[in-house]
Amino acid sequence: MESDLGLWVIPLAILGGAIRVSTPFLFVSLGEVLTERSGRINLGLEGTLVFGAMSGYAAAYLTGSPWLGVLAAAAGGAFFGLIHGLICSLPRVNDIAVGIAMMILGMGLAFYFGKPFVQPVAPDLPSIDFGWWSDVPQVRAALRVNVLFIIGAGLAFAMWWMFRATRVGLVIRVVGDSTDAARAMGLRPALIRTLSTTVGGAFAGVGGAYLSLFYPGSWNEGISSGQGLMAVALVIFARWNPIACFGAALLFGGAGALGPTLQSVGISEGYYLFFAAPYVLTLGVLIATSSPSRAMAGAPGELSITK
Amino acid sequence: MNTGAIGVETLHMTMRFGAFTALDDCSIHVKPGSFHALLGENGAGKSTLVKCMMGFYHPTSGEMLVDRKEARIADPKAAHALGLGMVYQHFTLVPSLTAAENLVISREDAPRVIDWHRERIDLQTFMADMPFQVPLDQPVRALAAGEKQKLEILKQLYLGRRFLILDEPTSVLTPDEADEVLGHVRQLCEEGTISVLMITHKFREVTAYADEVSVLRRGKLVGSGKVSGLSHADMAAMMMGDATLASPSPRMETAGAPVLQVQNARMRDRSGLKDIEIADLTVRAGEIVGIAGISGNGQMELMEILTGQRALDSGTIRINGAPYSATRKEAHKARVRFLPEEPLQNACAPRMSVTENIAFRSFDTGGFWLSPSDMRRRAADLVAAFKVKTASLDSPIQSLSGGNVQRAVLARELSGEVDLLVISNPCFGLDFSAVSEIRARIMAARNSNTAVLLMSEDLDEIMELADRVLVMSEGRISYDAPIAQADIATIGHHMGGHA
Numbered sequence: 090m091e092s093d094l095g096l097w098v099i100p101l102a103i104l105g106g107a108i109r110v111s112t113p114f115l116f117v118s119l120g121e122v123l124t125e126r127s128g129r130i131n132l133g134l135e136g137t138l139v140f141g142a143m144s145g146y147a148a149a150y151l152t153g154s155p156w157l158g159v160l161a162a163a164a165g166g167a168f169f170g171l172i173h174g175l176i177c178s179l180p181r182v183n184d185i186a187v188g189i190a191m192m193i194l195g196m197g198l199a200f201y202f203g204k205p206f207v208q209p210v211a212p213d214l215p216s217i218d219f220g221w222w223s224d225v226p227q228v229r230a231a232l233r234v235n236v237l238f239i240i241g242a243g244l245a246f247a248m249w250w251m252f253r254a255t256r257v258g259l260v261i262r263v264v265g266d267s268t269d270a271a272r273a274m275g276l277r278p279a280l281i282r283t284l285s286t287t288v289g290g291a292f293a294g295v296g297g298a299y300l301s302l303f304y305p306g307s308w309n310e311g312i313s314s315g316q317g318l319m320a321v322a323l324v325i326f327a328r329w330n331p332i333a334c335f336g337a338a339l340l341f342g343g344a345g346a347l348g349p350t351l352q353s354v355g356i357s358e359g360y361y362l363f364f365a366a367p368y369v370l371t372l373g374v375l376i377a378t379s380s381p382s383r384a385m386a387g388a389p390g391e392l393s394i395t396k
Numbered sequence: 397m398n399t400g401a402i403g404v405e406t407l408h409m410t411m412r413f414g415a416f417t418a419l420d421d422c423s424i425h426v427k428p429g430s431f432h433a434l435l436g437e438n439g440a441g442k443s444t445l446v447k448c449m450m451g452f453y454h455p456t457s458g459e460m461l462v463d464r465k466e467a468r469i470a471d472p473k474a475a476h477a478l479g480l481g482m483v484y485q486h487f488t489l490v491p492s493l494t495a496a497e498n499l500v501i502s503r504e505d506a507p508r509v510i511d512w513h514r515e516r517i518d519l520q521t522f523m524a525d526m527p528f529q530v531p532l533d534q535p536v537r538a539l540a541a542g543e544k545q546k547l548e549i550l551k552q553l554y555l556g557r558r559f560l561i562l563d564e565p566t567s568v569l570t571p572d573e574a575d576e577v578l579g580h581v582r583q584l585c586e587e588g589t590i591s592v593l594m595i596t597h598k599f600r601e602v603t604a605y606a607d608e609v610s611v612l613r614r615g616k617l618v619g620s621g622k623v624s625g626l627s628h629a630d631m632a633a634m635m636m637g638d639a640t641l642a643s644p645s646p647r648m649e650t651a652g653a654p655v656l657q658v659q660n661a662r663m664r665d666r667s668g669l670k671d672i673e674i675a676d677l678t679v680r681a682g683e684i685v686g687i688a689g690i691s692g693n694g695q696m697e698l699m700e701i702l703t704g705q706r707a708l709d710s711g712t713i714r715i716n717g718a719p720y721s722a723t724r725k726e727a728h729k730a731r732v733r734f735l736p737e738e739p740l741q742n743a744c745a746p747r748m749s750v751t752e753n754i755a756f757r758s759f760d761t762g763g764f765w766l767s768p769s770d771m772r773r774r775a776a777d778l779v780a781a782f783k784v785k786t787a788s789l790d791s792p793i794q795s796l797s798g799g800n801v802q803r804a805v806l807a808r809e810l811s812g813e814v815d816l817l818v819i820s821n822p823c824f825g826l827d828f829s830a831v832s833e834i835r836a837r838i839m840a841a842r843n844s845n846t847a848v849l850l851m852s853e854d855l856d857e858i859m860e861l862a863d864r865v866l867v868m869s870e871g872r873i874s875y876d877a878p879i880a881q882a883d884i885a886t887i888g889h890h891m892g893g894h895a
Contacts (some may be wrong), residue, residue, distance in 0.1 A: 259493065259501040273488040274502055286617055348674045354516045390491060 098227060103233030106346020107339045108238055109304050113138065113313075115241040115338035117320035119290035120250060124170075125324060126252065127285035128265035128278070128391030129177055134189030134293040135317025137169045140235045141297025143203035147310040149298075150211035152292020157231055158211065159237070159298045165396055166294020167287050169195055174283030184393055192317070204309050214303045237358030239301045241335075243291075248331035261285055265389035293317065321373050328387040344370045401591040402463040402479055402558045403428040409458030410446050418444040419455070420615040426559070429462075429588045433602040433623070434595045435635055436612035437827050442595045445612070446561045447870075449593075450482050451475045461895070462559075470895060476504070481557030483548045485564045485595075490536040494574030495547055497532055499554050522554060527580045536651070537554065541690060542573030546836065549581065553590070564596040570690055571855070571888035578605045595633075598611045599628040613637050615651040636828060647863075648843045653716075654683025655816050655847035656702075661711030665697055665871060672697045672871040674711070677849075679816065684848040687873075688855055688893055694871040695851045696822065702818050702849075703734050714817060728761075731810035732815070735802075737821035743805045746794035750786050753793045754808045774811075782807035782837075799830030806837055817841055818853045835861060 117134050122384035124131045131137075149158025173191050177184045199389045217239070220232030251258035271278045296316070301308045305396045323341060327333035348364035404426045411419040426432040436442045439764040448455045450828035451469035458878045460467050462478050469475050481583060489498050500515055517531075523529055530539065530547045539547065546564055561582070566574035567774055576821055581606045584590050597601060602609055602623055611634040619634040658677040665672050671695040679685045689695055700706035701713070704722030711719045715730040727733075736742035744753050754775040759766055775789050785805045786796055802822065809817065819838065823831040838861060842848050852858050853866075858865055865882040867875035867890040 148430065255510060256501070256506045256508050256510065259497055259506070259510070263490045263501060266492045267488070269484075270488045270490045273484065304702075357651060 102350040107343035111342025120292030124142040124289035126395035133191030134191035137293040138317040141294030142301040143199040145298030146301035162294040167291040170287040170290020174286035178279040245335040405461040433606035441615040479558040481552040684856035689868035780808040
């Protein structure tokens, strides 16, 4: 079969990989966009992701329903977001420091509660076969798209619309861009930021559920390879635009699929280097979009990194 | 909804913060459709008064009448409901939102889902009745200061406010922009659309636009009346009371050799989108060169290339004929000193002590070990010489008042021999007595043969101090004249980029 396709296997596998690997990036970065647009940074989303993966897997195993797992992951993520938001609402608390603490706490709790669930097998999330028209198994494999990916893509567009044409969206942008203006308008910045962080946490939790319930599809302590942290870089790369986040998540997903793809066609030279592709891409993106003499365009004015 | 201007009156309003009386038995009356000016120095109680009127503070005693009915104003929302609105000194527009988004979201009844098509039609109908326009589809950050101020006023009208408090509305505008904005406001008053209470310290604007004026000093109402019956001297006397100012030092004739020469300097501006180009700038010894201009036209970037915070793309800087690349070593050798704007942020380590902050120029001239006793002695001398008021030499410098931070930094920068002093907005936010003292120090430095480059948004300051006036606009120096030939109107046009 492989001989029919030749080197076409590589882009095809990268496309399939991009769709498969990008979903957690997408959810975490959408959660981070929501949080950062309200003027706070939540670096704890890596911990939220891992905790979401654990709680999603556990709930799916105990109830037998993967969707209840996703719900449990969202609830767990929302809880972590809420804690972060409440702590950051106290005076003189730094959101970055709290985020790092929450990241470590989230991972620790996930490993502690997740110990009994390493062995059992939980049901997988369903996916939709968009490749039914093709006889080529590689095409069919690449186009087997998980439902969460489709929900995530829809969410990106919905968030873009929300920031443009709903009261909630404009209020979040106001609070994120100018606390003074928000206060003058009679808004309560701390409350709005806390709610945004909570919902953002729920998104990251769902990203975690995807990891444990679909790809790779099991719960263990090494389930996340830093997707939660890289999503923060991805948000900056996407200039806080949800639709650009979707594109960036696909790009990062594709880079993440490079290593396994090349390995599958028998290229083992520089194997670890290709596995490092997403990280190299992260560094490259951050360097390329930085400037010593220029303020960042599109950044919410109240973010502690851009102030 | 009712329309038309409403009158507002405060009766014996008093506000105490602990033992301190910020506002003492103050009664002012703004008649419907009038343009009322509120004059006073910093700390005279103007802000306290308007914050009481808007419900940010609850006065200790006293009452307020809105439209001749007694009003209890619990919070700003209650004030808004009565038709009272305020335009703050610092813009409260959201920079990344467009003008249209800013207007719609500021409404109490902003819809959950915004139908932009309908809102746009409504906004256009609203704008058609207004005496002035602003572009609705650009992000506010792209608007000029004058446009932003117009949008702030439009926003209040859009929200149905009929009594407006304007807090120093022209402090960031060019004279031309100020005249345009205030002219429109005056027109709205004359038409009976709004009544206005304007906080200001510019006598010219009071005379040109206001009907009546009230003057506050140390929390008390010390005078009020029709503007037509008062001269600038009368108003100044009311504001100042019997306080005396340090008179400006006499200007001595000094004509020296060029100290600072900037030639064909190009650099990127802060946004990274535009170039700043200084074709030729020379400052001679014993001369104050004043650069006028609205902030954001490249003054900050010019300051930054001289302090070494920004790289030069091309061109040369020479000091006393020698190339200068703004390292600390070179600045020390060439005796270049700086007084940046907002010195607490830009020239101090706010949480370090007064002694340490004063030592920043000299601490690294010795060997490896510092000498705390020398640092202390030096700081004590300078604090005494420059009359810096501080609880102790070990207090963090951020605990000092604005004027005293400015004095402390000036003391540090003017210690020893200085060939070139670069200054930016030295008197921003200071009260009269601090202002006149700082200016006297600058003049004294000039008279002792220091070359001074003074960037200031305050045109009066430049006219008072400078020997030569330059205007910076859109990243270029567009005007250059000796003070004797400089003319305010022409400078104003250059500041606005209209010449």
